[in-house]
Amino acid sequence: MEILWAPWRGKYIRMSLAKQECIFCYHDGKKIIDINPSISNLILYKSSTSFIIMNKYPYINGHLMVVPYRHTSDILVLNEEEKLDIFRMIQFCVKLLKEVYNPVGFNVGINIGKVAGAGIDNHIHFHVVPRFEADHNFMSTISDTRVINFSLEETYRDLYEKISKLDLEL
Numbered sequence: 264m265e266i267l268w269a270p271w272r273g274k275y276i277r278m279s280l281a282k283q284e285c286i287f288c289y290h291d292g293k294k295i296i297d298i299n300p301s302i303s304n305l306i307l308y309k310s311s312t313s314f315i316i317m318n319k320y321p322y323i324n325g326h327l328m329v330v331p332y333r334h335t336s337d338i339l340v341l342n343e344e345e346k347l348d349i350f351r352m353i354q355f356c357v358k359l360l361k362e363v364y365n366p367v368g369f370n371v372g373i374n375i376g377k378v379a380g381a382g383i384d385n386h387i388h389f390h391v392v393p394r395f396e397a398d399h400n401f402m403s404t405i406s407d408t409r410v411i412n413f414s415l416e417e418t419y420r421d422l423y424e425k426i427s428k429l430d431l432e433l
Contacts, residue, residue: 287316287330287386296332302419308355308426312348315356317419322392324413325364325422327356330388338375338387349389355429356391363425366393 288295290304296314300306305317312333318326329352331345341349357369370392374381413421 285334285386286383287388288334300423302416302423305415305419307359307419307422308352310348310352312345313352315352317415317422318390319415321415321418323395324418325360325366325393327360327391327422328388329353329356329391330386334386336375336385336387338373341387353389353391359422359425359429360391360393362429363421364393364395366395368394370394 286295290298295304295306296309298304298306300308300314305319306314307317307327308315313329313331316328316330318328329349331341331349333341333345335341353371357371360366360369371390372392373387373389374384375387377384
C-alpha cells in the first residue's frame with residue numbers, strides 16, 4: 264500500500280471534528296460572507312447571493328466552487344434570484360478558467376447529501392473543475408495519485424488577477 268503524506272489536511276480534519284460550524288459560513292470564528300475576497304479564505308469573488316471560492320483540497324488546479332450565502336443543504340429551497348445568480352457564477356467560473364488555463368473541458372456538478380459524495384453536506388455548493396487532455400496521467404493510472412502542479416497561492420493569484428480584467432456580463 265502506498266502512503267501519501269498530507270499533514271496539511273490535519274488542520275481541516277481537526278477543525279471539522281472540533282466544530283460543527285459550517286466552513287462556508289464561518290472561518291476562524293467569523294462569518295465568511297463578511298470577509299472580503301482574499302488569499303487567506305480563498306474567496307475569489309462575491310456576487311449578490313453567492314460567492315466563488317477555490318477548493319482548498321482540489322481535484323486539479325483551478326477547482327472552484329460556487330456557494331450561496333444562505334445556509335441550506337436543500338437545492339429545492341433556492342429562490343429564483345439565487346438560482347439565476349448561482350448559474351451566472353458557474354458560467355463566470357468557466358469563462359475565468361478558460362482565460363487563465365485554457366482547459367479542453369469541464370466537469371460542473373453538485374453532490375447533494377453525504378451518500379451522494381458530499382464532503383460538506385450541510386451547505387449546498389457547486390463544483391467547477393477544469394479538465395485537461397493529460398490530467399489523467401501515469402500517476403493516476405499506476406499509483407492512484409493525483410498531481411497538483413501549482414500551489415493554492417499561485418493559483419489564487421493567477422485567477423484573482425484575471426477576474427478584475429474580465430467582464431462579468433455573459
